[in-house]
Amino acid sequence: MSRSRGRRLGAFVFLSPGLTYLVVLMLVPLALVLSYTVFQRGRFGGIVYEFTTSNFARLFDPLYLGVVGNSLKIAALTTLIALLIGYPTAYLIAQLPRKWKTVALVAIVLPFWTNFIIRVYAWIILLSGPGLINSGLKALGLGPFELLYNEGAIVTGLLYSYLPLMVLPLYATIEKLDPQLREASANLGASAFTTFRKVTLPLTVSGVLTGCLFVFVPSFGNFVIPELLGGSKSLMVGNLIRNQFLAARDWPFGSTLTLALVAVLIVLLIAQAWAARRA
DSSP states (O other): OOHHHHHHHHHHHHHHHHHHHHIIIIIHHHHHHHHHTTSEEOBTBSEEOOOOOHHHHHTTOHHHHHHHHHHHHHHHHHHHHHHHHHHHHHHHHHHSOHHHHHHHHHHHHGGGGSOHHHHHHHHHHHHSTTSHHHHHHHHTTOOOOOOSSSHHHHHHHHHHHHHHHHHHHHHHHHHTSOHHHHHHHHHTTOOHHHHIIIIIHHHTHHHHHHHHHHHHHHHHHOOHHIIIIITTTOOOHHHHHHHHHHTSOOHHHHHHHHHHHHHHHHHHHHHHHHHHHHO
């Protein structure tokens, strides 16, 4: 066996588990979803294998476009707040002594060590009428307020769940900055804000784009948090897809919505990669 052939065989052996995972758990389900989009729903649910394009036409129904628009609004708001909180947090962590950086990063990822559903239910307890937050506001003479089952509760839950995904890539980018660049800017008479605007921020655009993508994508497709914290008042695209599969049993239209969601996410990935190259 030649050396080049042995290298190819070794590469195949090491790549085969990942490729198998990708094919079985991603490409095959995606192909099934794609195939269901051109069929019809049965009278009592399920799939009737008769060709139709009506599922794609239903995507442009104002009702469904409104749900998509609401999902984009909530995901964008969550991403913006996460950036406003995450950037200063990552910047401060990057300035800490090395021994405290590890402690701070562990504190950031600590919520991930707890079950996701448990964390969401904890917010239900905190935001409910007799919960801790309303009790504190009432003691100050400021409440109680309707903090649960609205879009504000959804944004709060999404922000809490995905904020670490904003902080970590920002920290990784800020940590790599050469401090001499900021020192040179200061020595040339630039203020702290000018140094941040013209030196720090442009050099960390890739981390900003990555963090925004990491927060926006799961926020846009999430259905657990809107279901538990938003109730029936706020419907997002993830809830709409779940309802089509489990409640309405309209698998063809649910598959069409899923395909549309995947297409939107692919466009976002391409846009992020293009913007990162330009930056």
